[in-house]
Amino acid sequence: MTKLSKDFEAGEFTCGCGCQKDKVSPVLIDKLQQLRDIIDKPIIITSGYRCLAYNEHIGGAVNSPHLTGEGADLQVKGTTPITLAIIADRIDHIRLGINPSHLHIDVRPPNPSKYWIFKNGKYIYSGKEKNLSKFLKKNLVTLTSTWGKSEAVYP
Numbered sequence: 001m002t003k004l005s006k007d008f009e010a011g012e013f014t015c016g017c018g019c020q021k022d023k024v025s026p027v028l029i030d031k032l033q034q035l036r037d038i039i040d041k042p043i044i045i046t047s048g049y050r051c052l053a054y055n056e057h058i059g060g061a062v063n064s065p066h067l068t069g070e071g072a073d074l075q076v077k078g079t080t081p082i083t084l085a086i087i088a089d090r091i092d093h094i095r096l097g098i099n100p101s102h103l104h105i106d107v108r109p110p111n112p113s114k115y116w117i118f119k120n121g122k123y124i125y126s127g128k129e130k131n132l133s134k135f136l137k138k139n140l141v142t143l144t145s146t147w148g149k150s151e152a153v154y155p
């Protein structure tokens with residue numbers, strides 16, 4: 001296994017289709033390691049790199065950061081995606097997509113949205129709002145929200 005940082009290995013980012021391909025931006029790894037150090041708990045990568053065919057198969061966005069190794073979806077046991085997002089927001093130059101089942105992090109510039117949430121079957125984007133708590137409050141998402149627990153999404 002190729003080690004990418006203190007706590008991450010290349011194999012964790014391999015495409016989910018079985019094609020064995022992996023690609024991860026060193027910038028993304030740096031941000032994920034920062035998050036790992038802050039929370040001090042293992043981070044489970046649920047989707048890292050995606051080849052074109054796999055991204056299409058699961059209905060990912062056409063220009064998804066997963067295609068270029070600039071994005072990853074993750075979970076931390078015992079921590080909700082909302083809580084994770086609030087913690088990750090301390091890290092500079094990342095975008096955060098809050099999904100019922102996972103947190104999406106990528107290192108693309110916000111154009112314009114830095115945050116988004118998947119709620120009631122659709123994406124809500126932060127647009128010009130650069131404050132995460134204000135964005136969540138405006139969309140009635142709280143730390144104890146139980147929205148969309150069964151919704152599966154793959155941005």
Ligand SMILES: [Zn+2]
Nearest residue numbers: 015017019051
């Ligand atoms: Zn693949």
Ligand SMILES: [Zn+2]
Nearest residue numbers: 072073104155
């Ligand atoms: Zn994602």
